[in-house]
Amino acid sequence: MDEKKMGGMSVSVLTIFPDMIKSFIKFGIVKRAIEKKLFSVEIINIRDSATDRHRTVDDTPYGGGSGMIIKPDILAASLKSAKPFREGRIPRVFFLTPQGRRLDQSYANEISLLDEYVLVCGRYRAVDERFRELYVTDELSIGDYVISGGEAAAMVVIDAVTRLLPGVLNDFESGIDDSFQNGMLDCPWYTRPETFEGRRVPDVLVSGNHSEIQKWRSIKSLQRTKEKRPDLLNQK
Ligand code: ADE
DSSP states (O other): OOHHHHTOEEEEEEESOHHHHHHHTTSHHHHHHHHTTSEEEEEEEGGGGOOSTTOOOEEOOTTOOSSOEEOHHHHHHHHHTSHHHHTTOOOEEEEEEEEEEEOOHHHHHHHHTOSEEEEEEOOSSEEOHHHHHHHOSEEEESSSSOOSSHHHHHHHHHHHHHTTSTTTSOGGGOGGGSTTTTSSOOOOOOOSOSEETTEEOOGGGGSOOHHHHHHHHHHHHHHHHHHHOHHHHHTO
């Protein structure tokens, strides 16, 4: 096996707010995937590629207008400092933008098959179009709304993709029954106490009859999907 495979999947994140990503990867499943060496994250501060005393990464738009534009030369230099490029490989470069392909479970599954990928977080008004044309291979949106920068979107992508990597989830967390992974919403779940504010747990769940429980769960899953997200059933 080659070296990059041995360390599991790796992602390089380009951002002007590296601390946002740094703190995100210290928790939960992402943290554990890193500890198990199934996944690694390289966080690159775009400002480290600035060349002036003020570490400038943006400038005003040609033609006028409000807002600032991230400079293509700085962003390209930053990208080339990422591990895949340093090691002579050309990775998929995902730019986070509301103009991109919308993230869903099947897109997350596709990304989870890559050995490595790069996430570029935009800020300000835009990034220079020439950077997009020359370096971005994929544009990804987390939904039809605008957030203030790509960082929160990058966290969503990293979370959704990392939990799909083999060995990351334990049996209890197994993604197979997750909402969307099988194209349906998850069934309802209950824990103790058996009666809460007058409401009892469904009898079947305390019956000990595992095949009946399985049957009940698939029926509920289908019912919920019909009720809340009928569009998911039509996609099949
Ligand atoms: N940056 C700003 N809005 C975004 C969105 N909806 N998805 C991804 N990146 C974004």
